[in-house]
Amino acid sequence: MANKTTTPSSSEGLAEAEKVTVTIDGREVAVPRGSLVVDAASSLGIHIPIYCAHPKLDPVAVCRMCLVRVGKMPRLQPACATVVSDGMVVTTQSPEVAKVREGMLEFLLLNHPLDCPVCDRGGECDLQDFAVRYGPQTSRFPITQKSHAAKAVVLSDKIELDQERCILCWRCTRYYDEITGEKELVLVRRGIDTVIDSFNGEPLTSDFQGNLPEVCPVGALTHRQYRFQARPWDLQRTKGICPECSYGCNINIDARDFEIKRFASRDNPQVEDMWLCDRGRYSVEKWSHGSRVRHPLIRAGGEVREVGVDEAVAEAARQLGEVLRLHGGGAIGVIGSPMLTNEELWLLQRLARETLDCHNCDHQLDELGNVSADEHSLGIAEIEDCETVVVLGAEPEANTPVLTLRLHKAQLRRGVEVRRVEHDASPASLGIKGKRLVGVIADEVHRAYAADMADALASGNTLVKRLTVTRGVNGRGAKDMGMLPTQGPGYSRVTGGKDGRQILHAASAGAIKALLLVGAETVLRGAGILAEKALAKVDVIIAIEPRAGIVANAASVVIPGHTYFEKRGSVTNVEGRVQRVSPALPPATAAPQETRVLAMLAAALGATGWGTGDPFEVNTMLSQAIDAYRGAGNGGRALWKRQGEPR
Amino acid sequence: MTLSAASRSEIQGYKARYPEPRSAVLPSLWVVQHELGYLPVPAMREIAGILGLEPSEVQAVATFYSMFLDKPAGEHSVVVCRNVSCALRGADELAAHVERTLGCPSGGTTSDGQFTWESTVECLGACGGAPAIQVDHRFHENVTPEVMDAILGRSRSQPAPSVGGESEAASTKQRGEPKTAPRAKRTSRPKRAHIDPGDL
Amino acid sequence: MAEYKLLTHAFGTKDLPTLGVYEKLGGYQGLREAISKFTPDELVAQVKQSGLRGRGGAGFPTGLKWSFLPKDVFPRYLCCNADESEPGCFKDRWLIDNNPHQLIEGVLIAAYALQVETAFIYIRGEYRDQRLLLERCIDEARSKGYLGRDILGSGWNCGIIVHGGAGAYICGEETALLDSLEGFRGQPRLKPPFPALKGLYGMPTVINNVETLSNLPHIVQRGAAWFAALGTEKSTGTRLFCCSGHIGRPGTYEMELGTPIAELLENHCGGIWKGRKLKAFQPGGGSMQVLLPEHLALPLDMDVIQQAGSALGAGAMVFMDETTCLVNVSMRLVDFYKHESCGKCTPCREGTYFESALMHRLEAGQLTLAELATLEDICDNMNGKCFCPLGDTATWFVMSAYRAFRDEFEAHCGAGTCPVAAAQVTALVPA
């Protein structure tokens, strides 16, 4: 547990901190100066029970569960708030400490309703766990004298609070104080009557409520969406990346009976720092509906035929090959999606450029102009190292909500000046001068303003780093992979082609004769009537698509695709962090994953040297092709050398 | 708006009095309770607005202190101390007498709305004159049931003494409207204002 | 050693709470001398030398506390603790009612020594008249240049803000007082950091009791050595003792420290009332352990009383005669702590609730002997484990009474009779 007082500077690769030696239960350990006793103990594998302490929050030492004997101090000390000193001797295992733990659990259970059988947290509740491990066997308090508080208080459409199960650890109120700054939950009344509540019982409005049940150590705060859905031991957990935006929050995907039940945070201090936004967390429901394409289809002369994958691939290759022969690659348009993995995107652009001689490829609709890695040089955690961060407009935080929490943390803990300004604010009016490191954050639409701002703020000693918020979970990966009309993999210079919207215009005008669409349903839907016109006009439409929709309905060849949670591969977040995804759900189709289908298609079109299309194999290939991806591995950042900056 | 202009400006005065505006919460709650007799929800929201706090923070504070009321009370307040020193000298009997006389239990209000009474367990700080009581915030010591009857009788016939604002001093000492800067959605602690000791 | 009127010498003088009268009796000479004779550091040294110890409860040496302030960190704050709500204690109110300017002068002397420009007096909500009185006196003092800008031509500025509480015993605890003053719920803070380093608004802060500060004008005027000679070696000066309960003349008496308790009781309090015998007494207010008649011979000396297993605390002496049921008194005090527990830490919040439930059943004769052992055990689980001393002290009286009057506690079990009440009934029945 990395505790707050010892939180290392956010940047990766830190110099060794000074160490002190402490003895805990007779064993010596060297820990960084400033560490807390509880952390020092855990580095020895010694467990000290805690309730109020939380790795991301300041210690308050209110639950008194962690009391231990420290040296010659007359009173027992809270391990969660006691800082180690050189030569300190700590005893955590003694009859004295055991009695206090037992006594404290007796107190905590005194007015607790003991309704574990119907509690969502049953099985993952610290109160249950510590009661088993350290608690008294019996209760000496008459059940009739328990004080009762309200049960199932609806705090919002997302969160329910059982005041009776609450152990008043203050984690939720501190979460609102320290992490979001919104103070929506507070302590009300005092003494034995103290409860957690919102102002006048009014509904919570925060965009980050879903974190509450996770900070709550017991079953007091629960997700309404997840109430009575599952017991934790029935859940199958897969590590993944939140599908909702390009921030790349690390999540655990908990599924039961082939259905996703919840997303839980996974704590990557470099990215989401364990806090998810409600949009991402509660997007769970989206993944359990929508009708799926399960079999390859060939549509001809008003008839639809279910076929095998091989036949569908052969037919697709035939149709594409014909257009290529008759009209050339310029008559083909290739559209992917920012929901695709890096491996899929890399293969798709390669298929377009190398096999179909086609430069009309894109992963979205808008004209992005000349993009460069420079606009992604600022890391998420690096925000804390800036002196000033300029946020242009509301879009960055609206698109990647968890960014707000990082900005708040930077402000609160590191004294970073956060300036929220209009897109077209004049740099001079901000009066930012003589700073070491300045961050400029904007969304993709306002790249030009951000570039001007960065240029104006940069000077001799001021380094300006930019963060551009991309769209879609892998919008950044799509750019890195070169799934762009004007740039190839690694932002290489290539022959230019049409962007997404231009492709659709050309298609509806008859200039584009074939479309290869991979997971493009959502992208095309964003184009509205234009997409419908294009789809109606073009005869050859090859679609790899997981869901039924306008694309699958219009395609001449449909090969079932896989949803985001059925795939293996990697995605790159807004700051260039390359993170692995693996299937959390079994595929809804027998068709192979997109990378394999693309490799088959390339082979059917006569290409060689593509391999089998295994995602790992493709990853190796693309990492060799794109220099910045070589060092990234799984979880590292793909970093491009900046002009004038040594690598 | 729930509060009168006078109360609002009194709160503004308190806000300017302290190094940090937040310190004005308690005096502001007193201002409200004096004006309205208790702390209605909209008033707490108004205090929060003036002091630049979340309403939840004001409520968290208001509910912590036992002298603040969350619902309207009677015209006069009667507090009978029953802590040890008073109990040793007959506070229990006195409290029983009050309960009989007023016809409602501790914490209750008489049916005519004249008295709200309470036998708090916090020592009133008048043990030398035990048993001691407070009526409308004024101390009475060595109270016997007869003395009690006299005090209640006197109070009943007149309105509660007007306290004319929380502080005589504060209301006469305002310095212009302090600037209320529009509050960013999330801010760290406000900067400490410099107060001129000459003004205190 | 006997009664000694230092702080209370002028009490009773007509209109003492007005500036003119106070000045006529030598008022604000202490402040004048402090500023003209001493540098702030010298003044701190004087207070150290006087041996003055805190009168708020813990008895910490005042000069030493002051010397903990870090050099060169400003602004600093001084808070006068007038939250007085210890059961049995009423001396601070008496000091304010009778001689408010003495306190204000004391606050200013401390503020000068500590180089404070904003001082606070945190006064409990129930003391509303006292707050208004202090505010009026501060206005008076300001009009004469004792506070405000360039005080007495020294170039030093200082103001005093009187801040009223709203009914919470815990706000007397120094860090809870700070939170309350800052506009939070009055709950104690985690220490370290101690207020001397990070107190009010995160700045160095000293918290002192009303009586402690009221001593300062006298220490300055009469000299530290003179003060140190008063009282005993380690408990110097006088203290105000709030005497209440079953005595002939309840009230506050100022005694030189070291005077035997018996003298206070017999010569000043008029002995135990109605010709009855003393059964037990509390020497330091509701928080402190019970003492017995045999302890009457002890001197009023902080360390001696501590060795006897109790403490002088805030100087509240509550005497109980032979008709007192210690179970009833314990129950009352436990209820007080339950009511006043801020709820911050588990053992205090839940422990006082548990304790209170047991005490009520004991009083009603429904407890078993085994449950009496439970009471002792949960007190042990609370004492020393709570976040602040409130939870610890919630066990002190009841446990000391249980130990001293075990028979009485046990007699309440099962049978449901109170032996004290029974004895009284028997006495009434003619033999």
Ligand SMILES: Cc1cc2nc3c(=O)[nH]c(=O)nc-3n(C[C@H](O)[C@H](O)[C@H](O)COP(=O)(O)O)c2cc1C
């Ligand atoms: C629960 C509790 C209540 C207290 N109440 C008071 C009080 O009402 N008045 C007071 O002066 N000190 C009180 N104290 C002591 C203060 O914390 C602090 O020690 C004192 O104000 C310091 O002043 P002194 O050094 O002048 O004694 C209390 C302490 C505790 C733990």
Ligand code: SF4
């Ligand atoms: S609701 Fe949960 S997190 Fe909040 S105080 Fe209660 S137990 Fe702690």
Ligand code: FES
């Ligand atoms: S974890 Fe240490 S007191 Fe709660």
